[in-house]
Amino acid sequence: MNLELVPAYREESIREDGMLFVRTDGILETMVKAPLILAGLIIVAVVIPLQTSFSSTRTLELVIYSDGSTHISTQIDVDPLEPDFELDLFGKSIDNFVAVGDAGFLLSEEIVEDKAIIDTLGSSSIVIDYDIHDLISKEGRVWTFSFDSPSDYTLLMPKNSVIVGISGLPNNMEIVDEQTKLDLTSGLSEINYIFGAPINPTTHKPTILDESLFNYVNVVVIVGIVVAAVIGGGVLMLKRKQQKSLSSIIQTESVSEKQIETKSIDTETIFSFRPEMRDDDKEIVKFISNNGGQALESELRKKFLQPRTTMWRAVKRLERLGVIEIDKKDLQNLVKLKKDLEEEK
Amino acid sequence: MKKILSFVLLILVSSMILGGMTNPAQAQTDPYILLKIAKHAQKQLENQINQDSSDKIKQLFKDGAQQIKALEESLKNNEIDLAKQHFLSAMRIFKEVSQQLSINQSSPAEIATLKATAEDPSADLLRMQNYVDNLKIIAKKYNTSVNFSDIDNLFVTAKKQIIDRQFDDALQTISKIKQITVDFNNKIREYASQQEQSRAKEYAQKYLEQLDRLIENAKNKGLSEDIIQKLETARENLSSATNPHEIIKQVREIISIKEQFELTKNDRLESRVMQIEKILFTLSNSDKLSQSDLEDAKKTLQTIKHHLSQGEFETANELLRSLATLLEQFQD
Numbered sequence: 001m002n003l004e005l006v007p008a009y010r011e012e013s014i015r016e017d018g019m020l021f022v023r024t025d026g027i028l029e030t031m032v033k034a035p036l037i038l039a040g041l042i043i044v045a046v047v048i049p050l051q052t053s054f055s056s057t058r059t060l061e062l063v064i065y066s067d068g069s070t071h072i073s074t075q076i077d078v079d080p081l082e083p084d085f086e087l088d089l090f091g092k093s094i095d096n097f098v099a100v101g102d103a104g105f106l107l108s109e110e111i112v113e114d115k116a117i118i119d120t121l122g123s124s125s126i127v128i129d130y131d132i133h134d135l136i137s138k139e140g141r142v143w144t145f146s147f148d149s150p151s152d153y154t155l156l157m158p159k160n161s162v163i164v165g166i167s168g169l170p171n172n173m174e175i176v177d178e179q180t181k182l183d184l185t186s187g188l189s190e191i192n193y194i195f196g197a198p199i200n201p202t203t204h205k206p207t208i209l210d211e212s213l214f215n216y217v218n219v220v221v222i223v224g225i226v227v228a229a230v231i232g233g234g235v236l237m238l239k240r241k242q243q244k245s246l247s248s249i250i251q252t253e254s255v256s257e258k259q260i261e262t263k264s265i266d267t268e269t270i271f272s273f274r275p276e277m278r279d280d281d282k283e284i285v286k287f288i289s290n291n292g293g294q295a296l297e298s299e300l301r302k303k304f305l306q307p308r309t310t311m312w313r314a315v316k317r318l319e320r321l322g323v324i325e326i327d328k329k330d331l332q333n334l335v336k337l338k339k340d341l342e343e344e345k
Numbered sequence: 346m347k348k349i350l351s352f353v354l355l356i357l358v359s360s361m362i363l364g365g366m367t368n369p370a371q372a373q374t375d376p377y378i379l380l381k382i383a384k385h386a387q388k389q390l391e392n393q394i395n396q397d398s399s400d401k402i403k404q405l406f407k408d409g410a411q412q413i414k415a416l417e418e419s420l421k422n423n424e425i426d427l428a429k430q431h432f433l434s435a436m437r438i439f440k441e442v443s444q445q446l447s448i449n450q451s452s453p454a455e456i457a458t459l460k461a462t463a464e465d466p467s468a469d470l471l472r473m474q475n476y477v478d479n480l481k482i483i484a485k486k487y488n489t490s491v492n493f494s495d496i497d498n499l500f501v502t503a504k505k506q507i508i509d510r511q512f513d514d515a516l517q518t519i520s521k522i523k524q525i526t527v528d529f530n531n532k533i534r535e536y537a538s539q540q541e542q543s544r545a546k547e548y549a550q551k552y553l554e555q556l557d558r559l560i561e562n563a564k565n566k567g568l569s570e571d572i573i574q575k576l577e578t579a580r581e582n583l584s585s586a587t588n589p590h591e592i593i594k595q596v597r598e599i600i601s602i603k604e605q606f607e608l609t610k611n612d613r614l615e616s617r618v619m620q621i622e623k624i625l626f627t628l629s630n631s632d633k634l635s636q637s638d639l640e641d642a643k644k645t646l647q648t649i650k651h652h653l654s655q656g657e658f659e660t661a662n663e664l665l666r667s668l669a670t671l672l673e674q675f676q677d
Contacts, residue, residue, distance in 0.1 A: 067468035071475060080619040081555070081612055083548070083593040096476040102623070104486045105544065106537040108589070119589060121541070122548035124620050129479055131472050140447025142440070158468075162389040163382055165440025169429055173378045192440045194447075196389040320478055 055079055058125070059309045060153035064161075066195075068136040068143060069095075073129045075309050080124040087116040090147065091134025100127045127309070145191040154310075155182045157193060165192030177278045270337075274321050280304075281314055285323060288337050297326075297333035376425050379432040383413050386439045393446055402445045409438035464512045466519055470503050473522050480529055487536040496525050545589035551622070552596055555615045556580050558654035559608060566656060572606050611658055617665050618653070621646060624672050633675045642668060 056077050063071040078085045092114045099107040099116070101123035108119045120126060137144050142164065145155070152171070157163070157180040167190040172183035182191075267289045271282060287303055288295045295303075301311045315335055318324045327334040387410060394406055412435035419428035477496060484491045499522050506515035560576050579602055583595040603609045625642055628634045634642070645668050652661035 065468035065471060066465075069468060069472065071472065079616050080623070081552070081616040083552075083596040096472065096479075098476070098479050098483070100483065104483070105540065106483050106487075106533065108534075108538070108541060119541070119545075119593060121545050121589065121593075122551060122619065124623060129475075131476075140444065142443045142447050162385060164386045164390065164436070164443040166382065166436045167433075169432070170378060170382070172375060173382060192443065194389070194443055196392075316482060317478070320481055 055085070057151040059307060060149065060151050061156070061310070062135075062147070062153060063156040064136065064145060064158050065131075066158040066161075068138060069131050069133050070135045070145075071129070071131050073127070073309070073313075075125060075127050077125055078120050078123060080120075080122050083119065083121060085118045085120045085126065087118060087128065088150075089114045089116055089130070089132070091132045093133035095131040095133075097130040098128070101125075141194050143193050145193070146189070148188045149184070149186050151186050153184055153186075155184055155191070156180075157182070157191075158195075160195050161193045162196040163191055163193050166190070176280055270323055274323060277321060277323070278317070281318055284314055284318065285337070288324065288335060294334060294336040296329065297335055300335065376420055376428050379428065380413070380416055380420060383416060383432055383435045383439075386436065387413055390439055390442050390446070394442075399445070402442055405438055405442045405445065409435050409442060412438060465507065466503075466512060466515050467507055469519055470500070470507065470515070470522075473519060473526065474500060477522070477526060477529075480526070480533060483537070484529070484533050487533065487540065489533055489536045491529050491532055493529075496522060496529070499525070541589050542587075545592045546587070549583055549586065549592045549596070551619060552599075553580060553584055554650075555618070555653075556583070556599060558615075558650060559603070559611070561654040562611075562656045563608065565654075568606075572602075572608075575602050611653055611656075611661075614653060614658060614661055614665065617669070618646070618649060621665065621668060621672065624669075628672065628675055642672065 058075040058077055059073075061073045063073075065071065072090060076085075076087070089111070094111060094116075097109065097111060097116065099109050099118045101107045101120060102125060105123075107121075107123070107126065110117045116128075118126065118128075135145055135147050137146070143161075144165075156176065159179050161180070163180065168184065168187070170182040170184050174181050267282075267286050270285055271277060277285070284300060284304065287300065291299075297311060297315055300306070300315070301308060304311065306314070315324065315326065315333065318335075319326055323338060324335050325338050327336060390406060390409075394402060412431045416428050416431035416435060419425075419431055477493070477500075480491075481493055484493070499518055503515050503518040503522065506512070506518060556576065557580070560573060560580070563573055563576065576599070579595065579599045583592065583599065586592045586595045600609075603612070625639070625646065628642075629639055645664060649661045649664045649668070652658070652664065
């Protein structure tokens with residue numbers, strides 16, 4: 001029994017005033033059922049993560065083609081208890097719809113207007129790809145992308161396109177294979193673009209950044225000179241020892257240079273056989289090659305700071321090109337460079 | 346006691362508020378990106394404005410350039426909100442400049458470029474390539490006999506035709522690709538439907554298990570015979586269903602009964618049980634989890650199911666959470 005929660009103040013106040021008033025200093029004990037609220041909050045706190053676990057968009061990636069159509073790729077967590085999942089499409093003009101469930105199984109679907117009913121049959125995560133023709137309009141030379149997104153998403157603009165109008169603020173921007181990639185937040189966005197000269201990211205460094213960099217460089221140079229002077233003496237003292245070890249360092253360097261050369265020849269061979277390979281995929285191949293010909297997919301994600309699905313797609317692209325093969329190692333994808341590339345060509 | 350209660354309440358409320366604040370904090374714009382985008386637009390438009398451009402366009406462009414200067418100033422002074430406003434203003438002006446240029450300038454060279462873009466089927470080809478790439482992955486998954494070498498050759502041909510600017514020929518090749526893709530799609534779906542049957546049965550089996558727990562719980566709680574009878578009839582119908590469509594129909598029927606009699610409150614826990622079962626299945630095929638740990642996890646899952654059938658949802662929930670946390674460590 002909890003004696004401290006007995007409403008003692010209420011009885012007291014009734015006796016004093018003869019009326020049913022509640023004193024404010026005893027309000028928690030008299031009006032509020034603290035244990036009930038506590039229990040309620042605990043239940044809410046416990047239930048919230050479960051509620052958000054099901055039917056939520058994990059990733060959403062959009063790619064705009066040069067003719068104004070858009071490719072949508074999304075990964076959605078769905079309730080495994082439900083037999084099907086109703087997906088709101090972003091328009092009615094849909095092509096090339098593919099829904100894949102757990103373990104890469106193709107899922108049946110029925111598209112009615114702007115909805116797709118997907119037979120998930122116990123899948124807890126689905127990946128959906130489709131092309132849509134409803135998101136972009138064109139007036140004169142100006143193309144307008146208009147999209148009301150339920151979640152944050154990435155948008156890959158077409159090659160040679162230049163953004164000349166944007167209604168919101170992007171979170172990030174990068175150049176991928178000569179294409180602008182934007183990270184945008186949920187909600188309505190409108191982006192106007194035209195086709196212009198190819199993008200050269202090196203020519204668009206913000207001047208303010210240069211100035212701040214200049215200040216940093218000044219400081220670094222001054223500090224560097226001082227540090228160099230201090231360690232200069234030490235360097236002279238160690239000169240003899242260094243001369244001895246220098247020969248071995250040179251030898252080691254020449255060996256590693258040879259190794260790199262060999263590896264680069266390998267990657268160059270791959271690139272010559274697969275000229276259609278994207279530049280960002282080439283970087284992945286180079287990394288795997290330098291990593292002894294194999295790397296875990298998680299390592300690639302960490303190295304290239306890519307989300308899970310983006311890297312998965314890149315790896316799948318390379319697999320389709322016959323450049324790599326995917327093995328399983330401790331439940332993880334081990335990506336290996338293939339040795340029989342020429343045979344497959 | 347009062348202090349403890351207040352403290353616990355404070356922690357709970359704070360954690361909820363802070364939890365809700367996490368996402369917006371992550372989604373903060375790097376202001377230098379804004380300058381990059383705006384300057385890029387400025388440079389492009391600058392190249393397009395010439396002596397023949399109207400005064401209105403020239404004035405608008407000047408205004409836009411002014412906004413970019415102000416944007417740079419704001420960034421120098423670390424006035425981020427102001428910088429964002431200047432960015433949006435600059436982009437609004439540049440959009441108008443582009444529209445005005447689009448109306449006023451239609452030089453023969455530009456018209457020719459636009460026409461070429463309209464005729465060039467590169468985008469169509471790229472779309473088909475991505476679609477076929479997707480189908481290839483699925484075909485491989487099902488070990489189908491679909492041979493993609495012909496269609497691959499057609500892609501090579503179409504690419505060459507586009508490079509040689511033989512757009513009509515390329516369109517014909519793409520048309521062939523589309524026809525073949527329809528056939529491939531149908532074939533792959535045939536393979537998929539065979540496996541869908543077994544997946545549907547597996548799903549129905551899992552659903553029946555949770556339905557049994559629901560019925561047992563309903564009996565324990567002394568629910569009316571009518572409700573229990575309806576659930577048992579629905580159970581019979583689901584267990585006799587064989588094809589995926591029939592299974593989905595029967596499960597929908599059960600969901601409708603559950604909703605009608607407000608029996609859905611443990612559905613989320615049952616969904617979680619299904620997820621955990623999948624994780625356990627995956628882990629059982631790896632050496633990440635020792636045999637004894639795996640057995641322990643399975644036993645815990647059985648205990649959870651027992652609690653669910655007895656209507657002890659809080660205990661089941663707590664155990665589920667502990668098990669999920671444990672298994673997540675092994676998954677990573």
